[in-house]
Amino acid sequence: MKIGITKFPGTNNEQDVTRVLNCLNVENELLYPRDYRKLKDFDALILAGGFSYGDYLRAGVVAARTSLIDELHDFIISEKFVLGICNGFQMLCEANYLPGVLTTNTSTRFISKWVNIKVNKTNSPLLKGLESKVLRIPIAHYEGNYYNTEASIKQLKDNSQIAFQYCNEKKVVESMSNPNGSIANIAGIVNDKGNVLGMMPHPERSSFHYLGSIDGRSIFENLIEELKC
Amino acid sequence: MYSGKAKDVKIYENNKVKLIFRDSISAFDGEKKDIIQGKGEANCRMSAKLFEILNEYGIRTHYHSMLDNNTLICDKVEIIPVEVVCRNVTAGSFCRRYGVTQGLELLPPVIEFFYKDDELYDPLVTQEVAIQLEWMTKKEVMLMKAVTRAVNTILVELFDMISLQLVDFKLEFGRTHDGRIIVADEISGDSMRLWDKETGEVKDKDRYRKDMGDVIQHYNDVYDKLSKLSKLPELSLSTKAQVIVKLKKTVLDPAGEVTLRSLNRMNYQEIDNVRLGKHVFVNCLTAPSSELLKNLNDMSEKLFSNPLIEDYSIDLWFEEER
Numbered sequence: 095m096k097i098g099i100t101k102f103p104g105t106n107n108e109q110d111v112t113r114v115l116n117c118l119n120v121e122n123e124l125l126y127p128r129d130y131r132k133l134k135d136f137d138a139l140i141l142a143g144g145f146s147y148g149d150y151l152r153a154g155v156v157a158a159r160t161s162l163i164d165e166l167h168d169f170i171i172s173e174k175f176v177l178g179i180c181n182g183f184q185m186l187c188e189a190n191y192l193p194g195v196l197t198t199n200t201s202t203r204f205i206s207k208w209v210n211i212k213v214n215k216t217n218s219p220l221l222k223g224l225e226s227k228v229l230r231i232p233i234a235h236y237e238g239n240y241y242n243t244e245a246s247i248k249q250l251k252d253n254s255q256i257a258f259q260y261c262n263e264k265k266v267v268e269s270m271s272n273p274n275g276s277i278a279n280i281a282g283i284v285n286d287k288g289n290v291l292g293m294m295p296h297p298e299r300s301s302f303h304y305l306g307s308i309d310g311r312s313i314f315e316n317l318i319e320e321l322k323c
Numbered sequence: 324m325y326s327g328k329a330k331d332v333k334i335y336e337n338n339k340v341k342l343i344f345r346d347s348i349s350a351f352d353g354e355k356k357d358i359i360q361g362k363g364e365a366n367c368r369m370s371a372k373l374f375e376i377l378n379e380y381g382i383r384t385h386y387h388s389m390l391d392n393n394t395l396i397c398d399k400v401e402i403i404p405v406e407v408v409c410r411n412v413t414a415g416s417f418c419r420r421y422g423v424t425q426g427l428e429l430l431p432p433v434i435e436f437f438y439k440d441d442e443l444y445d446p447l448v449t450q451e452v453a454i455q456l457e458w459m460t461k462k463e464v465m466l467m468k469a470v471t472r473a474v475n476t477i478l479v480e481l482f483d484m485i486s487l488q489l490v491d492f493k494l495e496f497g498r499t500h501d502g503r504i505i506v507a508d509e510i511s512g513d514s515m516r517l518w519d520k521e522t523g524e525v526k527d528k529d530r531y532r533k534d535m536g537d538v539i540q541h542y543n544d545v546y547d548k549l550s551k552l553s554k555l556p557e558l559s560l561s562t563k564a565q566v567i568v569k570l571k572k573t574v575l576d577p578a579g580e581v582t583l584r585s586l587n588r589m590n591y592q593e594i595d596n597v598r599l600g601k602h603v604f605v606n607c608l609t610a611p612s613s614e615l616l617k618n619l620n621d622m623s624e625k626l627f628s629n630p631l632i633e634d635y636s637i638d639l640w641f642e643e644e645r
């Protein structure tokens with residue numbers, strides 16, 4: 095079992111993800127944009143965050159047009175798992191593997207802080223056992239404002255594809271807890287099959303006690319568990 | 324299919340036409356008419372030669388091949404009823420219309436539009452009117468202007484090599500069955516003004532208009548000199564484009580809001596809406612064409628903008644270097 099972690103010029107979260115996977119004793123390897131032919135050797139892929147290609151034009155779009163992300167098409171079709179974190183989520187949206195787009199925070203500020211997110215019921219094994227829990231988890235982004243058309247938001251709701259929503263400690267999804275202006279407080283979504291998860295918060299930064307939270311760790315554990323079966 | 328003042332157009336196989344050049348010559352919107360032996364042939368081969376040269380530089384034209392001495396095989400097009408005239412030096416109707424002397428250099432070259440209608444004496448028409456009356460679309464004008472300037476750059480340099488000055492010329496454009504805009508009709512001594520750089524001698528249709536004689540001799544002289552050229556001018560044509568990306572009206576623009584509040588604080592109270600967009604400048608290493616415009620559309624859809632939240636518009640033009 096081997097998990098790939100993408101590294102694009104300008105991303106900076108791959109080492110944090112590597113540390114979590116090493117801790118969980120799972121073989122992993124960094125994948126660079128030119129490594130697209132290697133993709134088939136991996137059982138799952140994590141798109142680590144950062145500022146790929148300087149986030150020029152729109153966050154994640156330049157990375158989304160590389161061969162590596164192009165090749166993800168078949169990877170996803172074959173129902174292998176893909177987890178996009180922060181910039182990785184932005185890439186998944188810009189590449190149309192997930193619906194919607196992440197635009198500038200309504201505050202026009204870069205936001206780096208701890209938030210609470212509510213886990214909704216989805217068909218994704220990556221969220222197994224987490225349903226209706228509240229995770230304490232950090233965000234750090236400038237473009238985390240999830241946008242989509244009204245019709246698509248309704249569809250996401252109807253299909254139970256909204257994985258995470260920003261909420262308060264009492265699990266109430268309310269506008270005060272919305273850090274960036276995302277429609278319906280959306281912090282993460284899954285595709286219809288449930289094998290692609292995109293999220294703005296950083297589970298790799300909430301996987302150790304010394305970081306202040308281990309709430310994010312279960313997502314990686316779920317992934318590994320799934321790959322074992 | 325159609326018979327004009329100087330040529331016949333006949334349907335040919337698969338979306339092509341035969342353009343048959345006759346010996347008839349006319350001027351002043353058909354008021355002055357004559358037959359000159361060999362004129363059809365002269366213009367036919369001159370057009371073929373110039374279309375071939377333009378093709379070398381990536382200009383898209385209707386020309387395919389020469390069938391015989393006075394027939395060209397061309398793409399069948401729907402002619403846009405607006406002729407584009409490009410002037411490097413003042414002459415002819417420009418001098419009469421604006422009361423200026425002949426021979427003044429126009430830099431950058433001036434582009435004018437004329438509505439193609441003999442009964443109305445091919446009147447000058449503004450871009451705005453031609454679009455309003457649906458003779459051409461905004462996008463077509465943009466392309467026609469860019470292509471005309473590119474053609475001008477090529478022809479100026481080409482004729483310079485044989486010591487001739489390209490004073491002005493006229494182009495017609497057509498729409499192909501698959502929606503491209505290409506250069507059509509003819510490019511010959513009938514559709515341009517050429518002066519000898521040293522002697523000032525007239526080498527074009529003005530010889531006929533002004534009864535100077537030896538029309539065909541001069542047409543053929545230009546053709547012979549062009550034929551003797553061993554190489555074409557070295558030009559690296561490039562087309563400029565700018566893509567403006569705007570957030571859709573329905574999408575909140577936080578940066579625009581912040582800018583608006585700043586303006587209001589600066590006491591510009593009359594402003595109530597500010598939207599910030601992106602401006603992408605693109606330099607393309609090809610001549611302007613419908614294909615290039617289509618590629619720019621693709622680029623805008625795939626990369627420059629996200630169709631979910633943004634709209635885009637494309638501006639394309641050709642700049643004479645020098």
Ligand SMILES: Nc1ncnc2c1ncn2[C@@H]1O[C@H](COP(=O)(O)OP(=O)(O)O)[C@@H](O)[C@H]1O
Pocket residue numbers: 325326327328329330331332340342385397398399400401402495497507508509
């Ligand atoms: N490729 C083409 N397909 C269809 N019509 C064309 C094409 N090229 C030129 N024409 C048209 O053929 C007509 C015949 O030419 P010409 O004798 O110069 O006519 P006119 O008297 O209208 O100027 C013109 O109206 C011209 O616009």
Ligand SMILES: [Mg+2]
Pocket residue numbers: 327328329
């Ligand atoms: Mg004509």
